[in-house]
Amino acid sequence: MSKWTAAADANRGTLEFSIAQADVQKALKPAFDKNKNQIAVPGFRKGKVPMSLFMQKFGEEALYQDVMDIVLPAAYDAAVAEQGITVVGRPDIIPVSMDKGADWQMKAEVAVAPEIKLGDYTGLSVEKQDTTVSDEEVDAEIKRQQENQAELILQEDGTKAENGDTVVIDFDGSVDGDHFDGGQAKDYSLELGSGSFIPGFEDQLVGHVAGDDVDVKVTFPEEYQAKDLAGKEALFEVKLHEIKRKSLPDLDDEFAKDVDEDVETLAELKEKTKKNLQEARDEAAKDAFEDAAVQAAVDNAEVVGGNLPEEMIHEDVDRQMQQYLAQLQQQGISPEMFFQISGQTQESFHKQFEEGADNRVKTNLVLEAIVKAEKIDPSADEVAAEVKSLADQYNISEEQVKQSLSDDLLKHDIAMKAVVDKIVSSAKVK
Amino acid sequence: MDARDIIRRPIITEASMAQTEMKRYVFEVDVRATKPEIKRAIEEIFDVQVARLNTANVRGKKKRQGRYVGFTRKMKKAIVTLKADSKDIQIFNEG
Numbered sequence: 001m002s003k004w005t006a007a008a009d010a011n012r013g014t015l016e017f018s019i020a021q022a023d024v025q026k027a028l029k030p031a032f033d034k035n036k037n038q039i040a041v042p043g044f045r046k047g048k049v050p051m052s053l054f055m056q057k058f059g060e061e062a063l064y065q066d067v068m069d070i071v072l073p074a075a076y077d078a079a080v081a082e083q084g085i086t087v088v089g090r091p092d093i094i095p096v097s098m099d100k101g102a103d104w105q106m107k108a109e110v111a112v113a114p115e116i117k118l119g120d121y122t123g124l125s126v127e128k129q130d131t132t133v134s135d136e137e138v139d140a141e142i143k144r145q146q147e148n149q150a151e152l153i154l155q156e157d158g159t160k161a162e163n164g165d166t167v168v169i170d171f172d173g174s175v176d177g178d179h180f181d182g183g184q185a186k187d188y189s190l191e192l193g194s195g196s197f198i199p200g201f202e203d204q205l206v207g208h209v210a211g212d213d214v215d216v217k218v219t220f221p222e223e224y225q226a227k228d229l230a231g232k233e234a235l236f237e238v239k240l241h242e243i244k245r246k247s248l249p250d251l252d253d254e255f256a257k258d259v260d261e262d263v264e265t266l267a268e269l270k271e272k273t274k275k276n277l278q279e280a281r282d283e284a285a286k287d288a289f290e291d292a293a294v295q296a297a298v299d300n301a302e303v304v305g306g307n308l309p310e311e312m313i314h315e316d317v318d319r320q321m322q323q324y325l326a327q328l329q330q331q332g333i334s335p336e337m338f339f340q341i342s343g344q345t346q347e348s349f350h351k352q353f354e355e356g357a358d359n360r361v362k363t364n365l366v367l368e369a370i371v372k373a374e375k376i377d378p379s380a381d382e383v384a385a386e387v388k389s390l391a392d393q394y395n396i397s398e399e400q401v402k403q404s405l406s407d408d409l410l411k412h413d414i415a416m417k418a419v420v421d422k423i424v425s426s427a428k429v430k
Numbered sequence: 431m432d433a434r435d436i437i438r439r440p441i442i443t444e445a446s447m448a449q450t451e452m453k454r455y456v457f458e459v460d461v462r463a464t465k466p467e468i469k470r471a472i473e474e475i476f477d478v479q480v481a482r483l484n485t486a487n488v489r490g491k492k493k494r495q496g497r498y499v500g501f502t503r504k505m506k507k508a509i510v511t512l513k514a515d516s517k518d519i520q521i522f523n524e525g
Contacts, residue, residue: 043443050447 002079011114011309015091017079019104023071031066064098076108086113089311111309116369119300122426126292129285133277141273145259146251152244160207161243163193167205168242171216175234183234187241198224198234205240214238293427294363294420301366308365313357320353371415374422378414386410433471436463440521441507453481453512455519461487461506468508476519482511 002017037047039054080087087110096105152166161167167190173183192202200218208214216236224230249255256269263269325335391398438458446456459468469480485508490501
C-alpha cells in the first residue's frame with residue numbers, strides 16, 4: 001500500500017508506503033546473521049549465540065536498523081512502481097513508525113522526473129553549414145605541409161640574420177650587473193620572430209652575422225613570471241654562432257610524393273587534399289546539423305512545472321565527472337593527481353560540468369518523452385543486432401556485451417537513436 | 431527441601447544449548463540435593479518426565495588476593511535427559 005502526494009513544486013512529492021510485518025519477520029534472520037559475529041554473550045563464543053536467545057535477551061528491536069536496510073529497497077521500489085512515478089536522485093526516506101508486530105509506515109521525500117510537453121519535433125527547419133572547400137584553403141593546407149617539410153640550412157659566414165631564421169647563440173643576462181638565475185645558456189637554438197623570448201630580444205639579433213657579439217638590451221614585461229625580474233631592464237651579452245635559414249621544398253611532383261606516397265603529381269595531391277578537407281567538413285556539418293535539429297526539438301519542448309529538479313542536474317554532473325576521471329584513470333592519472341596538477345578543487349570541477357548540464361538533462365528527457373509518444377519499442381531482433389554491432393565495434397564477444405549491458409539499457413539506447421534519426425531525417429535545411 | 435530451592439538456575443552456554451536437541455538440559459542445583467530429589471523437583475517445576483539424570487560436583491576455584499587464599503563458590507551441576515515423549519523445558523526454547 002502506498003500513497004503519493006505531490007508537493008507544490010510539481011517535481012517533488014511525498015511517497016508514503018508501508019512495509020509488511022511479514023517481510024520484517026523474514027528479514028530478522030539475515031539481519032541477525034549479519035550481526036552475530038559482534039554479539040558477545042557470556043557462555044558463548046562470538047557468533048555462536050542462538051538467535052532465540054538473542055531475541056530473549058535483546059529483543060528484535062535491536063535488529064531493526066539492519067532489517068530496515070534489507071526490507072527497505074524492495075518495499076520502496078514496489079511503492080514507486082505502484083505509483084508509476086519516475087524518481088530521480090536519492091529519496092529522503094524517514095520512518096514514520098517501526099512498531100513491533102505491526103506494519104511499518106514510511107515516508108519518502110522524492111524528486112520526480114518532470115513531465116515534458118513536447119513541441120514540434122519532426123519537419124524542423126535547421127540551418128546547414130556551408131561545406132564548400134575553396135582553392136585557397138587547399139593551398140593553405142599544402143603550404144602548411146610545405147612548412148612541415150622545410151629544412152634548416154646552415155648559412156655561409158657573412159649572411160645577415162633575418163626574421164624567421166633560426167640562430168644558435170650563447171647568452172648571459174644580467175640586471176644591474178647581477179647575473180640572474182636562468183639567464184645563461186650555451187648553444188641555444190632560437191627561432192627569430194617566434195616570440196619565445198622576451199619582446200625585443202629577437203628583433204635585436206636581426207641583421208647580425210655569425211660570429212658577432214651583440215649586447216641586447218631589453219625590459220622584462222610587467223607581468224613576467226619571475227616576480228623579481230618583472231619590469232626590470234636587463235642586458236644580455238649574446239654571441240651569435242650560426243644562422244640557419246628555413247628552406248622550403250619546391251612545390252612539384254617530387255614534393256607531392258614525399259608528402260603522400262599514394263599520389264604521383266602535385267595536382268593529384270591537391271585533389272586529394274581537397275577531398276579530405278571536404279570529407280572532414282561534411283562530417284562536421286552533418287554532426288552540427290544533427291545537433292541543431294535535436295536542439296531545436298528540445299527547445300520546442302517544455303518542462304512542465306518550469307524547473308528541472310536539482311537532483312537530476314547533480315546526477316548528470318556527477319556522471320560526467322566520473323566519466324572524465326575514469327578516462328584519466330585509464331591514462332594512469334588518479335583523481336588525486338588530477339586535482340593536484342590542475343589546481344582544481346572538487347567544487348570548481350563540479351561547477352565546470354554544471355554548465356550545459358541543464359541542457360543535457362532536458363535533451364534526455366525530451367528524447368525519452370518522444371520515445372514514449374512515438375511508442376518506439378525495439379524488438380528482440382533489434383537488440384540482438386545492436387549487441388552484434390557493439391561486439392564488432394569493440395572487438396569483444398556478444399556474451400560480454402550482454403553481460404555489461406542489460407536488455408533494457410540496450411533497448412533504451414536503440415530507442416534514443418531511433419528518435420534522433422527521426423528528428424534528423426525529417427528535418428529540413430533552412 | 432522445596433523444589434524451587436533445589437533448582438537454582440538453568441545453565442545457558444554454548445555447550446548446554448547444543449544438547450537441547452537431544453532433550454538434555456543442564457541446571458545448577460543445590461550441592462546438598464540428591465539425584466532423586468533433583469529428579470522430583472524438575473518434574474514438579476517443568477511438568478516433564480525425566481529419563482536419566484547425571485550430576486557433577488564443580489569444585490570452587492582457588493583465588494587469592496595478596497596473601498589471602500580462598501575459594502570461589504562450589505556448585506552441583508545436574509544434566510537432565512527427558513523422556514522422548516515428554517514436553518520440552520521452555521527456558522531453553524530454541525527454534
